[in-house]
Amino acid sequence: MSNADIRARLEATVDPEAGAIPMFVYSDPDVYRLELENLFGRTWLYVAHESELPEAGSFVVRRMGEQSVIVGRGDDETVRVFLNSCRHRGMRLANEDFGCTEMWRCPYHGFTYGSKGEFLGTLIGAPYERQAYPEGLDKEALHLIEARVESYRGMIFATWSLDGPSLDEFLGNVKWYLDIVLGRAAMEVVGVPQKWIVPSGWKLPSENFCADAYHTATAHSFLARLNLVEGVDFGRDGYHVDPGGGHGLGIGVHDPAEGSYFPASLEAEYGRNLDPEQLDLLHRVKNFHGNVFPNLSFLIPNFIPMGDQLVSGMMLRLWQPLGPDKLEVWSWHLVERDAPEQWKRLARKMYVQTFGVSGMFDQDDTENWEAQTVNSNTALTRSDEVMLHYGMGISAAPLDDFPGPGAAYDGKFSEAAGRTFYRTWLDAVLARSAA
Amino acid sequence: MSAGPAVDLETRLAVSDFLVAEAAALDERRFEDWLGLFTDDVTYVAPVRVTRRSGSPDVVDEITYFDEDKQSLTLRVKRLLTDVAWAEDPPSMTRRFVSNIRIIPIPDEEELTVKNNLLLFRSRGDEGTYDLIVGEREDRLREEGGELRICRRRAVLDQAALGTKNLGVFL
Known part of the structure; x- marks a missing residue:
C-alpha cells in the first residue's frame, strides 16, 4: 500500500474516542514501516536502568526501534547513546550484550572511538593512516551518531529527536x-x-x-x-x-x-x-x-x-x-x-x-x-x-x-x-x- | 583428558534408563509421575545465557529462567492439570532427546553428578513450525528407597534470546 493509501485507511478507521480500533493495525507491514519511521524514530525510548552501568566504561547494547545502540557511561561518568555502527562502513562496534571498555574498536578496519563517541583513529596506527588517507581524516565528521539522552528516577531514555519535548514533558x-x-x-x-x-x-x-x-x-x-x-x-x-x-x-x-x-x-x-x-x-x-x-x-x-x-x-x-x-x-x-x-x-x-x-x-x-x-x-x-x-x-x-x-x-x-x-x-x- | 573415576556399567545403565524414563514422563504428560522423580529438597534452576566476548563468562546465575523447589514445581504441575492452563492447552507436542551422558561420582557422597544434553522439540498449531530448546543439564542424582531421584538440576540453554514464546514446558 502507498503511504497515502495507508494514511487514509488509518484516518478512516482508527477511532479511539469511539472505542473502535481496526484489527489490521496490530501487525500490518505498512503500518509497521510508519511506526519505525515516525514513532520509534522520534519518540523517547527506554534504553537502560542506571544500575546496569555501574562504572565509567560500562556499556549495554540495546535497540531503538530495530537499530542497535550502545548505551555507555563515558570516562566523564556521563551516559551517552550511540548508534552501534562504525562511521566507516557501518559495521557493528559492540557485539556483546554488555561489558566495560575504554574504547570501541571496529573489528573490520580498526576505526576506533573513545567513550564519548569521539573518533580516535584507526588501529593500524598513524604512519599507515597517513599513507591511506594522505588528505587526513575529518575526526568531527567521524564522531559516532549520538542520540539525545535524559533520565528519570534511574530510568535512562533516548530519542533521535534532537529538538522535541524534554523527557520531563514527555x-x-x-x-x-x-x-x-x-x-x-x-x-x-x-x-x-x-x-x-x-x-x-x-x-x-x-x-x-x-x-x-x-x-x-x-x-x-x-x-x-x-x-x-x-x-x-x-x-x-x-x-x-x-x-x-x-x-x-x-x-x-x-x-x-x-x-x-x-x-x-x-x-x-x-x-x-x-x-x-x-x-x-x-x-x-x-x-x-x-x-x-x-x-x-x-x-x-x-x-x-x-x-x-x-x-x-x-x-x-x-x-x-x-x-x-x-x-x-x-x-x-x-x-x-x-x-x-x-x-x-x-x-x-x-x-x-x-x-x-x-x-x-x-x-x-x-x-x-x-x-x-x-x-x-x-x-x-x-x-x-x-x-x-x-x-x-x-x-x-x-x-x-x-x-x-x-x-x-x-x-x-x-x-x-x-x-x-x-x-x-x-x-x-x-x-x-x-x- | 580424564573421564574421572570409573563408573560401573550397571550404574551407567541405571542412570541412562532413569533419564530416558523421566523424558518419557514429560513427553507423555504424566506430570505427577514426573514430580515423583525429584527429592523433596530439590533445587531446579536455569541460569540466563548472554552473548559475551570469549574469556568472559556467558552464564549469569544471578537471574534464571527457572528458580524452583519441590513446592513450586508442584504448583506448576497443579496448574497444568487445571482446565485453564491456556499456554499448554491444547498441549505442545514435545519430544525430548537426552544424550551425551557423563557421570561423575562425588567422592564420599552417595550422590552422582550427571551431565547430559537435552534436545527438546516442541510444536504447536498447524502451521508446520516448531521450536528447538537445546542445552546442557547438570543433574545430581541420589538413591532414595532403592530408586534414583533428582535432587538438583541446572539447565544451561544455548540461546541468549530464547526462540520459544514461553517455557511452558519443563527442561
Missing part, C-alpha cells in the same frame, strides 16, 4: 506514578534481562499492561482455581489511571487496615522519596501495572503468599519490535537495593516463577498475543475492516478526589488509557505531533 503525569514504582527507593536490576522471542505485534502487550485489568480473571484464572486468590477481586479493586500522553496504568489496592505489603525496614527510605499521598497509596498497593508510551511496561505483580510472607517480584518490560508480527521481550527484575536479603531472595523467586519466560502468568499472555497477531494478519485479506471493541468505561467519569494527576477511575475495569494509547499512537504514526 512523561508528564506518569512521573507521579513512576515515583511510586521505581522512585520509592534506590532500585537495582538483578543480573541481566531475560530475553525471548514472541510472534506478536508489539502493541498487544503494550496495551495489555497499559489498560487491561479485565483479562486477568479469565487468562490467569488458574490463580483462583488453585485458591491462590479469592474470586476476581484482584483484577478489579483499585484504580485505572489515564495520565495522558499515551501512558496508562492500573493500581490494585487492599484494605489499608492490612498495612503495607512492602518491607517494613525500607519505610524510612520510602518516606524520604515519596510525598505523603504517594506513600499512602504505596501502603495500599496490592499490584501495580502500566505502560510508558510506547513500549515500556512496568509491573508490581499481585502479592502472593510464599511461606508466611506476602511477596511480589517487580519488573520492567520492553516490547522490542523485530518486525510487524515479531517482538523480543526484554524482562528485567528490579528490587530495592537496600532491601533485606530475605526479601530480595523471595522477590526474585516469585518473579521467576510467576513472570518471565517460564512465568505461570506470562505463558498464558504470550499465547493470546500470538493468536491475535495471526488473526490480524488474516484480517488483511478482507475488504471490510474487522473492527474491535475498546469501549470499556467509555462513559465513566473520573474521580474528583484522587490524589494523583491525570484521570483516575474507580475500579480497574476501564480501557480509558488504552484509548489514549491508540490516539497518541495514531497521531505519532501520522506524524501529526512530535509524540
Whole structure:
C-alpha cells in the first residue's frame, strides 16, 4: 500500500474516542514501516536502568526501534547513546550484550572511538593512516551518531529527536506514578534481562499492561482455581489511571487496615522519596501495572503468599519490535537495593516463577498475543475492516478526589488509557505531533 | 583428558534408563509421575545465557529462567492439570532427546553428578513450525528407597534470546 493509501485507511478507521480500533493495525507491514519511521524514530525510548552501568566504561547494547545502540557511561561518568555502527562502513562496534571498555574498536578496519563517541583513529596506527588517507581524516565528521539522552528516577531514555519535548514533558503525569514504582527507593536490576522471542505485534502487550485489568480473571484464572486468590477481586479493586500522553496504568489496592505489603525496614527510605499521598497509596498497593508510551511496561505483580510472607517480584518490560508480527521481550527484575536479603531472595523467586519466560502468568499472555497477531494478519485479506471493541468505561467519569494527576477511575475495569494509547499512537504514526 | 573415576556399567545403565524414563514422563504428560522423580529438597534452576566476548563468562546465575523447589514445581504441575492452563492447552507436542551422558561420582557422597544434553522439540498449531530448546543439564542424582531421584538440576540453554514464546514446558 502507498503511504497515502495507508494514511487514509488509518484516518478512516482508527477511532479511539469511539472505542473502535481496526484489527489490521496490530501487525500490518505498512503500518509497521510508519511506526519505525515516525514513532520509534522520534519518540523517547527506554534504553537502560542506571544500575546496569555501574562504572565509567560500562556499556549495554540495546535497540531503538530495530537499530542497535550502545548505551555507555563515558570516562566523564556521563551516559551517552550511540548508534552501534562504525562511521566507516557501518559495521557493528559492540557485539556483546554488555561489558566495560575504554574504547570501541571496529573489528573490520580498526576505526576506533573513545567513550564519548569521539573518533580516535584507526588501529593500524598513524604512519599507515597517513599513507591511506594522505588528505587526513575529518575526526568531527567521524564522531559516532549520538542520540539525545535524559533520565528519570534511574530510568535512562533516548530519542533521535534532537529538538522535541524534554523527557520531563514527555512523561508528564506518569512521573507521579513512576515515583511510586521505581522512585520509592534506590532500585537495582538483578543480573541481566531475560530475553525471548514472541510472534506478536508489539502493541498487544503494550496495551495489555497499559489498560487491561479485565483479562486477568479469565487468562490467569488458574490463580483462583488453585485458591491462590479469592474470586476476581484482584483484577478489579483499585484504580485505572489515564495520565495522558499515551501512558496508562492500573493500581490494585487492599484494605489499608492490612498495612503495607512492602518491607517494613525500607519505610524510612520510602518516606524520604515519596510525598505523603504517594506513600499512602504505596501502603495500599496490592499490584501495580502500566505502560510508558510506547513500549515500556512496568509491573508490581499481585502479592502472593510464599511461606508466611506476602511477596511480589517487580519488573520492567520492553516490547522490542523485530518486525510487524515479531517482538523480543526484554524482562528485567528490579528490587530495592537496600532491601533485606530475605526479601530480595523471595522477590526474585516469585518473579521467576510467576513472570518471565517460564512465568505461570506470562505463558498464558504470550499465547493470546500470538493468536491475535495471526488473526490480524488474516484480517488483511478482507475488504471490510474487522473492527474491535475498546469501549470499556467509555462513559465513566473520573474521580474528583484522587490524589494523583491525570484521570483516575474507580475500579480497574476501564480501557480509558488504552484509548489514549491508540490516539497518541495514531497521531505519532501520522506524524501529526512530535509524540 | 580424564573421564574421572570409573563408573560401573550397571550404574551407567541405571542412570541412562532413569533419564530416558523421566523424558518419557514429560513427553507423555504424566506430570505427577514426573514430580515423583525429584527429592523433596530439590533445587531446579536455569541460569540466563548472554552473548559475551570469549574469556568472559556467558552464564549469569544471578537471574534464571527457572528458580524452583519441590513446592513450586508442584504448583506448576497443579496448574497444568487445571482446565485453564491456556499456554499448554491444547498441549505442545514435545519430544525430548537426552544424550551425551557423563557421570561423575562425588567422592564420599552417595550422590552422582550427571551431565547430559537435552534436545527438546516442541510444536504447536498447524502451521508446520516448531521450536528447538537445546542445552546442557547438570543433574545430581541420589538413591532414595532403592530408586534414583533428582535432587538438583541446572539447565544451561544455548540461546541468549530464547526462540520459544514461553517455557511452558519443563527442561
